[in-house]
Amino acid sequence: MKRKFLLLIFLNFGLIFAQQDTTEQVIDFETIKTMNGKQIYETFCAKCHGIDGTGNIPEEIKQSWDVPPPDFTDPYFNTREARKDWYAVIKYGGRVRGLSQTMPAFGDVFSDEQIYDVIEHIKSFVDQKRYPQxxxxxxxxxxxxxxxxxxxxxxxxxxxxxxxxxxxxxxxxxxxxxxxxxxxxxxxxxxxxxxxxxxxxxxxxxxxxxxxxxxxxxxxxxxxxxxxxxxxxxxxxxxxxxxxxxxxxxxxxxxxxxxxxxxxxxxxxxxxxxxxxxxxxxxxxxxxxxxxxxxxxxxxxxxxxxxxxxxxxxxxxxxxxxxxxxxxxxxxxxxxxxxxxxxxxxxxxxxxxxxxxxxxxxxxxxxxxxxxxxxx
Ligand code: HEC
CATH class of the missing domain: 2.40.160.40 (monomeric porin ompg)
Structure with missing residues (x-):
């Protein structure tokens, strides 16, 4: 069941990965289990959100999207979103909060701790202490x-x-x-x-x-x-x-x-x-x-x-x-x-x-x- 899910995700990303290099990336579940939030972000999210969180990614990746990626370095945007809401978006996809389906659902690929760790990585693009959460x-x-x-x-x-x-x-x-x-x-x-x-x-x-x-x-x-x-x-x-x-x-x-x-x-x-x-x-x-x-x-x-x-x-x-x-x-x-x-x-x-x-x-x-x- 889990493997099937991973396959689905990669089918989704196929296009994106293909544009970067022609060799297929295969990451098995055992490896995913050992990854921390930053590694997960850089492997699974950065293609669409940018390594630096700005969403500045090549035009050809986002040209077919219905919305641009958000800018996680925008302090108001980054800090006004509750972690729980982002958890839902990452696990169940953009749709759960009325966002674009371009933001995929990761289901059970990551553990809850890993999802919250990815969220902290995204939150680290902005100095959280300066802004009400x-x-x-x-x-x-x-x-x-x-x-x-x-x-x-x-x-x-x-x-x-x-x-x-x-x-x-x-x-x-x-x-x-x-x-x-x-x-x-x-x-x-x-x-x-x-x-x-x-x-x-x-x-x-x-x-x-x-x-x-x-x-x-x-x-x-x-x-x-x-x-x-x-x-x-x-x-x-x-x-x-x-x-x-x-x-x-x-x-x-x-x-x-x-x-x-x-x-x-x-x-x-x-x-x-x-x-x-x-x-x-x-x-x-x-x-x-x-x-x-x-x-x-x-x-x-x-x-x-x-x-x-x-x-x-x-x-x-x-x-x-x-x-x-x-x-x-x-x-x-x-x-x-x-x-x-x-x-x-x-x-x-x-x-x-x-x-x-x-x-x-x-x-x-x-x-x-x-x-x-x-x-x-
Ligand atoms: C296929 C491209 C793609 C991938 C891969 C992707 N995202 Fe997204 N994500 C998007 C897009 C596009 C949006 C904007 C959706 C909108 O505003 O309607 C988004 C929105 C978000 C949001 C913002 C929710 C909000 O409150 O507005 C979060 C958080 C997020 N993504 C986290 C992640 C994480 C974490 C990963 C990796 C585990 C990831 N995304 C992978 C495309 C992607």
Whole structure:
């Protein structure tokens, strides 16, 4: 059975090897068993990925491919991919993560230890310590600020139904969110809310306060699955305060965010932030804390991930303190997990209710992991 598999692989590579030299390369299983990650890489992978991992290989090898080989020396690409995902790709082929079938499946040719050793060899093309590792890219929550540095585009809708001055108000808000990385551990982001307020006395749409943010992942350890990040956001009063779309002042928002994996099946995330209006007459500063748990049920990246969040808002210098919980589900649509939707319903549990009901959601696109139509 094993021999048959090896034969199949060589049939696949026949072309590639043939172009290098005319004598057939035969490597028996006993020899393969003795090879370390670097040797395996140089024997089985370098033909397509380049000895140096750049993917700079002769044109004639890749001309029939549907995609170019990746550049393993690109630090963001190399470090944002979790070892477990690469394991799946090497063992089961590119298809398992919605990648090209040009990336072959190696099945049982190598032992698990050997596969992880090849992965470490590929990881060694980049100084891993300088970058937060992909293992710490936990599933995004609704209220908890994400600790990992991202390159993402999101649409974040919130629908709230509440009573204001005796009128029922439908408050629909969609935040356009863009995040990108720079340097080794930084991320910046831009958020623009668009809001519609509808009741029997009004139906108005407008933009809210533009928010800009910067964060820095100052600690990460992929072996004990933990990451800590400090960040700073501020909003500008671009929204009309009179119409209810803005705070009417600059608001400063320093925060801390952290996340920890409990084994492979549970992700815990938390954040604390202070929202402080610069013009004090516009309201007291608020302390907002949030905790989230997500359950990793699917084996791969695609699937349904249920979770629950708790969010508290304490007005500093006043009595008000509200807490709510948000049961939620996150659905990763593609095999690469780079397109996802999440929806939750918020239930106030302490300190009264500012609304009758509220739904929170987002649509997420990890734009560096591929286009919207790839990876399904
Ligand atoms: C026949 C050519 C070929 C061989 C041989 C090959 N690869 Fe690949 N590999 C590719 C191509 C092409 C891609 C890009 C797939 C895509 O982006 O859709 C890829 C992608 C990958 C990825 C990236 C997955 C990601 O997250 O984007 C890893 C890791 C990888 N290969 C590891 C290996 C290892 C390890 C070996 C040897 C044991 C190997 N490859 C052998 C062609 C090959």
């Amino acid at each position: 992909g293992e710490l890219n936990f599933i995004r929550a609704h209220y908890v600020t994400k600790a990992y540095v991202e390159q993402e585009f999101l649409l974040i809708p919130t629908y709230t139904y509440r009573v204001e001055n005796g009128h029922n108000v439908n408050d629909t808000k969609v935040v356009l969110y863009y995040a990108n990385r720079f340097s080794n551990r930084f991320q910046y982001e831009v958020k623009l809310p668009v809001q519609n307020l509808k009741s029997c006395v009004q139906n108005t749409t407008g933009i809210g306060d533009l928010e800009l943010g910067l964060k820095y992942a100052f600690y990460d350890n992929y072996k004990n699955l933990s990451i800590l990040t400090a960040g700073f956001e501020f909003s500008l009063p671009t929204g009309s305060e009179a119409k209810g779309f803005g705070k009417g002042t600059v608001v400063l928002v320093p925060y801390l965010a952290g996340a920890k994996g409990l084994g492979e099946k549970i992700e815990l995330q938390g954040s604390v932030k202070i929202e402080a209006p610069v013009n004090k007459s516009k309201g007291n500063p608020e302390l907002i804390y949030a905790l989230s748990t997500t359950f990793i049920l699917p084996e791969g990246r695609r699937g349904i991930f249920p979770g629950i969040e708790l969010v508290g808002t304490k007005t500093l210098g006043a009595e008000e303190h509200t807490i709510s919980i948000v049961p939620k589900i996150y659905i990763a649509l593609t095999r690469r997990g780079h397109l996802a939707i999440s929806i939750g319903r918020e239930f106030p549990i302490y300190g009264g209710s500012p609304f009758k009901y509220r739904y929170v959601g987002f649509v997420l696109w990890d734009y560096v992991d591929g286009g919207i139509f790839s990876g399904w």
